Amino acid sequence: MNSALTTSEKILQCAQALLVAGGYNGFSYADIGKVIGIRNASIHHHFASKAVLVQTLVRQYREAAQEGVAAMERSITDPLAQLRAYAGYWENCVNQPEAAFCVCAMLAAEMPMLPQEIAMEVKAHFRFFALWLESVLERGQRQGSLQLAASPRVEAERFLASIHGAMLSARAYDDPKMFGVIVHPMLERLAAA
Numbered sequence: 446m447n448s449a450l451t452t453s454e455k456i457l458q459c460a461q462a463l464l465v466a467g468g469y470n471g472f473s474y475a476d477i478g479k480v481i482g483i484r485n486a487s488i489h490h491h492f493a494s495k496a497v498l499v500q501t502l503v504r505q506y507r508e509a510a511q512e513g514v515a516a517m518e519r520s521i522t523d524p525l526a527q528l529r530a531y532a533g534y535w536e537n538c539v540n541q542p543e544a545a546f547c548v549c550a551m552l553a554a555e556m557p558m559l560p561q562e563i564a565m566e567v568k569a570h571f572r573f574f575a576l577w578l579e580s581v582l583e584r585g586q587r588q589g590s591l592q593l594a595a596s597p598r599v600e601a602e603r604f605l606a607s608i609h610g611a612m613l614s615a616r617a618y619d620d621p622k623m624f625g626v627i628v629h630p631m632l633e634r635l636a637a638a
Contacts, residue, residue: 453491455481457502465546469499469555469563496560499552503566506548507573514577524585525636528578528604532628535608539621546616550609575601585635592637600635607631 450458459480463472474485474495492498513534521527535547549570556564578601585591593600611627 452481452483452487456483456488456491456498457505460498460502461506461548464499464502464548465551468551469559496563500560500562500566503548503552503563503570507566507570510570511573523590524581524588525590525632527581528585528591528635529632531578532608532632535612536621536624536628539612539615539624546612547609550612553609571605574605578604582635585637590637591635593635604631604635 456477459477460472463476463480466472474488477483477488478485488498492501514531517527517530521530538546549567552559552563552567553571556567559567575598579597582591582593582600582604583597586593586597595603607628611624614627615621615623617623
């Protein structure tokens with residue numbers, strides 16, 4: 446744990462690692478306290494409830510993802526290259542245990558059990574990426590660099606589901622290479638001949 450972080454940042458970082466490892470119901474304030482060496486009361490001082498903690502975590506995660514997409518769009522303009530960069534980001538992540546799974550994908554699997562405020566943040570994350578991917582695919586189709594088998598909206602949902610499904614398969618098989626086995630052919634299918 447980075448000692449330069451504030452206590453609330455340490456709590457959020459620890460909560461993210463625990464959430465990625467075991468989901469929303471897979472950790473408690475006691476677990477966080479053991480990892481970073483503070484009492485539950487100290488955690489409650491920063492985050493009144495687990496729901497507030499995870500909502501804050503997801504909001505920050507979503508905002509960081511949106512900033513990452515904006516930065517990528519400034520440096521990469523080709524639609525196919527953007528799709529490859531997005532997939533490449535996750536392919537690199539599946540090789541890192543602490544970042545191997547999308548926080549929002551993990552929470553989406555638990556959607557029926559999540560507090561409403563967290564569920565809304567998770568839905569906003571997925572909506573953002575579906576709309577962004579739709580715009581990338583639409584632009585690529587218009588420019589002739591992408592070949593779509595369905596509408597940009599449908600292809601965007603397929604792409605997003607494939608990325609998250611590939612993360613899940615890599616985890617299920619305990620084999621990071623499974624991500625590429627699933628995602629690379631999808632990218633090749635989208636690339637115009």
